[in-house]
Amino acid sequence: MNEILFDLQVFLLNLSFVFLLFFIYHKYVEGKINKASNEIVIGVISAISIILCMTFPLSISPGFYFDFRQVPFIIGMLYGGRKVGVSLLIVLLTYRFIMDFGPGFQSSVIIYVLIFIGLCYLFPRFQQATKFKHKLTIAIVANSLSVILLLVVVYFFNVNLTLNAWISLTLFYCLQVIVMFLFILFIERAKAESYMLSELKELEKLKVVSEIAASISHEVRNPLTVTKGFLQLLQDKTITDDKKDFYIRLSLNELERAEVIISDYLTFAKPSLDNVELLELNEELEYVLKIVTPYATMRNITITLSKTKQMFVAGERQKLHQCLINLVKNGIEAMPDKGQITMSLHESNEQAIIAIQDTGIGMSEDQMKRLGTPYYSTKTTGTGLGTMVAYSIIKAMRGEIEVDSKQGVGTCFTIKLPKVNCENKH
Numbered sequence: 155m156n157e158i159l160f161d162l163q164v165f166l167l168n169l170s171f172v173f174l175l176f177f178i179y180h181k182y183v184e185g186k187i188n189k190a191s192n193e194i195v196i197g198v199i200s201a202i203s204i205i206l207c208m209t210f211p212l213s214i215s216p217g218f219y220f221d222f223r224q225v226p227f228i229i230g231m232l233y234g235g236r237k238v239g240v241s242l243l244i245v246l247l248t249y250r251f252i253m254d255f256g257p258g259f260q261s262s263v264i265i266y267v268l269i270f271i272g273l274c275y276l277f278p279r280f281q282q283a284t285k286f287k288h289k290l291t292i293a294i295v296a297n298s299l300s301v302i303l304l305l306v307v308v309y310f311f312n313v314n315l316t317l318n319a320w321i322s323l324t325l326f327y328c329l330q331v332i333v334m335f336l337f338i339l340f341i342e343r344a345k346a347e348s349y350m351l352s353e354l355k356e357l358e359k360l361k362v363v364s365e366i367a368a369s370i371s372h373e374v375r376n377p378l379t380v381t382k383g384f385l386q387l388l389q390d391k392t393i394t395d396d397k398k399d400f401y402i403r404l405s406l407n408e409l410e411r412a413e414v415i416i417s418d419y420l421t422f423a424k425p426s427l428d429n430v431e432l433l434e435l436n437e438e439l440e441y442v443l444k445i446v447t448p449y450a451t452m453r454n455i456t457i458t459l460s461k462t463k464q465m466f467v468a469g470e471r472q473k474l475h476q477c478l479i480n481l482v483k484n485g486i487e488a489m490p491d492k493g494q495i496t497m498s499l500h501e502s503n504e505q506a507i508i509a510i511q512d513t514g515i516g517m518s519e520d521q522m523k524r525l526g527t528p529y530y531s532t533k534t535t536g537t538g539l540g541t542m543v544a545y546s547i548i549k550a551m552r553g554e555i556e557v558d559s560k561q562g563v564g565t566c567f568t569i570k571l572p573k574v575n576c577e578n579k580h
Contacts, residue, residue: 168222169333171206172229173340197238200230201245208249212326220326224304225334227266228296231273232280233341239277243270265307269300286342290335297334301327374416377408384408429470432574435499435506436461438471442478443497450486450495457482460498465506466574469551477547480540481510481567488514488565501573505553508569516561525557 178199203226211221227246231239243266250262276296283289305327384401387393393401443459450457485495493513500507517525525541548555552572559565 167210168207168212171210172203172222172225172333172337177340193234193238196230196234197241200226200234200238200242203230204242204246205249208246208253222330222333224269224297224300224330225337227269228273228293228300228334229337229341231270232277232293232296236274236277239270239273243267261307265300265304268303269296272296272299272303286346289342290338293338294331294335297331301331374412377412380408381405430468431471432466433469433471433474435465435467435508438474439478439497439499439508442475442482445475445479446482446486449483453486453489454492455486455489455495456493457495457497460496462499462501465499465501467506467551467571468574469571473547474551477544477569478508478510480544481569484540485510485512485514485565485567488512488516490515493564504573506571506573508571509566510569511564511566513564516563516565517557517559518561522557522559 204223207221207223207226223246227239227242230242246266247259247263250259273296276292280289280292283292305324384405387401388398439459439461443457447457482495482497489512495513496509496511498509498511500509525545545555548569548571554570556568556570557565558568
C-alpha cells in the first residue's frame, strides 16, 4: 500500500513539473516575445521539465524506471521546431548518460533518436494544422508511436520484467497518452482564449470609435441642419433686414456650437498640453467663477468659492478652464430647480486639491463607474464629451479625478494635481 502511495506521489510530481512550467510559459511569456526568443524559452522550459521528470522517476521493477520525459520532449519539439528538438535530444541523452551508462542508455539512444526522426516528419503537419482536433490527433499519434516504440525496444533488449511490471508499464504509458491529450488540450485552449481576448480588445476599441463617431455626427448634424435652414430662408427676398440679422446671428451661434463640439472631441482624442505654464489656482478658479456665474444665476443657483494661499500647478490655462467649466456646468444642470455649488481649494501631500460640490440629484454607483467613458452622460440630451474632455485634460496634467456622489444629496468632483513649488513667485 505504501509503495502504491509513493508511486502515486511521484506520478503527480512528474505531472506538476510539466504542467507548472508550460502554464507559466503560456500565461506570461507566449505572445510577448519574438519568434527566436519564443523557441529559446520553449526549449529551456522543456529541458527543465525533462531533467526534473528524469530526476524523480517511478520504479517499475529493480533497475527499470519510468517517468514523463517523453511529454515535454514531444510538446517542446511540436511547438518549438526541429532546432528545439535537437537541443532537447542532446539534453535528454546527456542527462541519461550522467545518471547511468549501460544497456539502459543504449536503448534510450535508440528510442529517442527514432522518436526525434518521427517528430521531424510530424512537425510540419502539426504546424500547418488549423483545426484543434487535427493538432490533437497528431500529438496523440506521436505519443502513442513513441510508447509503442519504447515497449518494443524494451522487449527486444530482453529487459527482465515480471508480468505485473509489464502490466504496470503498459498502464503508465497509457496514462502518459492521456496526459499528453490533456496538455495539448490545455495549450490549444490557452492559445485560443488568448487569441479571442486580443480580438475582443480590438472589437472594444472599434466599439469606442464607433460610439464617439455616432455621438459627434449626431451633435454636429443638429447645428449644421439649423444653419442650413436659416441660410435657405435668407434667400427669400421678401424678409426684412431685422429678420436677416436674426437668422445670421442664430446661424453663427449654431456654427459656434458645432465648433465647440469638435474642439471637445479633439481634446479628448489628443489630451496633450501645447502651451504649458505656471498657473495660480486661486486666480484660475476666480476666472471660472466669473464665467459660470451668469449661467448659474439664470437657473437660480448660487456658487461660492473658498480660496487658500497661493498654489501653483503646471498646465495649459485654456484647457484647465475648459475642464473646470465643464464640471461646474454639469453640477448646475444636475440641479433642476435651485441649489448651491461650492468650489474649494486646499493642499494635501504635495498635491493641489480642487473640490467642486453640488447639491443636485446625485448619481448611483453604476453611473459613477461609467463617468468619463465614451458616449455616456447622465443627462438625456448630453453626449458625455464634456466629462471625457475633463478627464483627459486632468490626465494630461498628471492628475486624477475622484467622484463621490449620493442620489438625492449631490455630487463632489475632486481634482488632484501635482503642486509646483514656486516660493519666489509674486
